[in-house]
Amino acid sequence: MAALKQIKQKIRATDKTRQVTRAMEAVSAVKMRKAQGAALTSRPYARAALSILKRVSASFDVKNHPLVAPRSVKNTCVFLITSDKGLAGNLNSGVLRAMNNALRERSLTPSNTTFITIGRRGNEYVTRRGFSVLEHHENHDDKVRSDQMHSVINTIVSRYTEGAFDAVFVVYMNFLSTFEQRPTIRQMLPLSVEELEHVVGDIRPAKGMFAEVSAGDARANAPYILEPNPEAVFATLLPDLLSIQAYHALLEAKASEHSARMVAMKSASDKAGERVREFTLEFNKARQAVITREVSEITGGIEAMAQ
Amino acid sequence: MHLTIAKVDQTLFAGDVASVTLPGSSGELTVLPHHAPLITALKAGDITVRLPAQAGSERGESQKFEIERGLLEVNSQGATVLL
Numbered sequence: 001m002a003a004l005k006q007i008k009q010k011i012r013a014t015d016k017t018r019q020v021t022r023a024m025e026a027v028s029a030v031k032m033r034k035a036q037g038a039a040l041t042s043r044p045y046a047r048a049a050l051s052i053l054k055r056v057s058a059s060f061d062v063k064n065h066p067l068v069a070p071r072s073v074k075n076t077c078v079f080l081i082t083s084d085k086g087l088a089g090n091l092n093s094g095v096l097r098a099m100n101n102a103l104r105e106r107s108l109t110p111s112n113t114t115f116i117t118i119g120r121r122g123n124e125y126v127t128r129r130g131f132s133v134l135e136h137h138e139n140h141d142d143k144v145r146s147d148q149m150h151s152v153i154n155t156i157v158s159r160y161t162e163g164a165f166d167a168v169f170v171v172y173m174n175f176l177s178t179f180e181q182r183p184t185i186r187q188m189l190p191l192s193v194e195e196l197e198h199v200v201g202d203i204r205p206a207k208g209m210f211a212e213v214s215a216g217d218a219r220a221n222a223p224y225i226l227e228p229n230p231e232a233v234f235a236t237l238l239p240d241l242l243s244i245q246a247y248h249a250l251l252e253a254k255a256s257e258h259s260a261r262m263v264a265m266k267s268a269s270d271k272a273g274e275r276v277r278e279f280t281l282e283f284n285k286a287r288q289a290v291i292t293r294e295v296s297e298i299t300g301g302i303e304a305m306a307q
Numbered sequence: 308m309h310l311t312i313a314k315v316d317q318t319l320f321a322g323d324v325a326s327v328t329l330p331g332s333s334g335e336l337t338v339l340p341h342h343a344p345l346i347t348a349l350k351a352g353d354i355t356v357r358l359p360a361q362a363g364s365e366r367g368e369s370q371k372f373e374i375e376r377g378l379l380e381v382n383s384q385g386a387t388v389l390l
Contacts, residue, residue, distance in 0.1 A: 038316070045313040048387040052346055052380050146316045224382075227347035228333045236332075236348040236378050240315070240389050247315045 004290065007283040011276055018272035024087070025265035031142050032178070032258035038144065038251055046244050050196065052237055057193060059230045066161065067238055070190045075165040076106065076113050077134070079152065079188065079246075081172040081253040082122035084140045088257055089264035091173055091181065092121040098183030099171045114165065116152055118250070134159070144250040153242050160189050172249045173256035179263060181256040188245055196241055199248055308340040309385030310356065312372060319390070320356060325367050327386060328355040329379055342381045349377040354388065 053062075062068055080099060082092045103113070110130040117123040119139035127133060135155050137148045156168055167189065174184035187195055226233050310327055312320040328337040330352030338345075354374055358367035378389045 041313075041318055042315055044311055044318070044387070045315050045389060048311070048313075048380055049378075049389055052378060052389075055346055144316060146314070149316075224344045224346050227331060227345065232332065232348050233346055233378065236376060237389075240378065243315045 004283065004286050007279055007286060011279045011283065014272050014275045014279065018269050018276065021265045021268040021272060025262050025269060028258045028262035028265060032255055032262055034142065035251060035255035035258055036175070038254075042244070042247055042251070045240075046199075046248075049237065049240050049244055052233070053193065053196070053241065055224045056226065056230050056234045056237065059226060062193075062234055065234065065238075067157070067189060068191050071166050073166045074112065076108050077116060077156065077159070077165040077168045078103075078108075078113060079116045079156070079168060079170040079249075080118070080122040080126065081170070081249055082117070082119035082125075082139070083253070083257040084120045084138055086121070087264060088261040091257055091260040092119075094181070095171060095173050095183045096122065096125055098185065102169070102171070102185050116155065118148065118152070119253075139253075142254070144247060144254060146247075149243060149246050149250060153239060153246055156189065157239065157242065170245065170249045172253040173260075175252045175255040175259065178259045181260060184252075186245070186249070188242065191238070191241060196245065199245055308338075308342075310388070311385070312354065312356075312388040312390065314390045319372060320370070323359055325357045325359045327357070327388075329388070330354070330374070331379070338379075338381055338386055342386070344383070345379070345381040347379050349374060349379055349388070351375050 056062065078099065080095070082095055086092070102108075110132070113131055115123075115126045115131050115133045116135045117126065117133055118137045123133060123136045135152065137145075137152070159165060160168060167187065169185055170188050171183070171185050173181045175181055186199065308324055308326075310320060310322065310324045311318065326337055326339050328335060330350050332348040332350050335352075336347075351374065354372040356370045356372070358369065360367045374388075374390055376390070380387045380389075
């Protein structure tokens with residue numbers, strides 16, 4: 001019967017889809033764990049950099065450094081991190097919506113805003129809206145690429161120093177847990193110490209396997225020797241602080257992407273399974289209808305012959 | 308003395324060392340255990356790490372790392388090099 005065959009084909013097709021989504025779910029789960037694990041490696045670095053920053057800022061006024069002192073904002077740069085690929089639920093739309101709100105709040109328009117983008121989705125979005133993109137990188141690697149990161153930081157620092165823009169924000173999806181990501185906007189430049197402490201405090205997710213009880217810094221407050229002088233140390237430290245911020249944002253974005261995709265694929269697999277059950281039921285009903293009809297045709301025939 | 312040499316995305320060295328020699332911005336310096344707390348900028352050059360001597364040998368093995376720039380922090384817990 002044609003109807004039976006069609007239903008059977010549907011069942012087979014849906015089951016294939018489920019196999020694919022299940023595989024994608026498993027792959028994303030592994031990648032997510034890797035991205036979370038990578039956050040571990042940057043932790044001691046970030047701690048040491050912050051501790052150095054504290055020593056330095058205690059002994060001289062860092063607030064007057066050109067990268068720290070706030071200036072009146074005319075032009076803004078937004079560093080936007082999205083994914084290259086879709087199939088990740090509302091990950092990118094969430095980031096873009098948060099960014100749009102922020103743009104509106106600060107009344108940023110294509111005339112006073114430039115973008116640096118990582119990830120095709122965000123790049124397409126801002127280009128369509130007429131914003132100029134200073135630099136774009138793809139985001140299809142599973143690891144955070146340090147060459148991308150350094151190139152972005154170099155661009156940001158040199159343009160900021162030239163005065164091409166007066167504030168830099170980074171927009172990305174912050175990873176809270178496997179099921180919860182939150183779009184986050186942070187100021188990169190002018191650099192603020194509080195903002196940095198925030199970032200370092202956030203480096204590990206609040207919950208889950210990599211969550212950490214924050215260890216109090218029990219170091220004795222011994223007087224440090226600063227060589228050659230605090231200013232020089234601070235100048236050397238600056239790029240490190242920026243790369244911590246950028247690296248951390250990239251890492252969070254990666255972890256969010258993979259976990260969002262994992263959850264999206266999980267619900268896709270569940271849905272496919274549900275559909276297979278529905279189709280099977282429909283198939284059985286149709287088959288039973290055919291059998292019943294045939295039986296009644298036969299009995300009808302016998303009845304007719306008996307008369 | 309515990310030494311960590313780290314880039315933001317990877318840790319190049321972490322472990323106990325006998326001494327470490329670094330290209331400080333105002334000249335080469337060697338840090339031994341119980342060094343006074345110090346923060347200094349580093350310039351391009353080589354970091355030489357000498358591992359603690361094993362039983363039977365007089366001196367431990369050494370390892371070299373080439374750097375472009377960096378920062379050194381020494382405190383009572385050990386030394387950290389940020390590249």
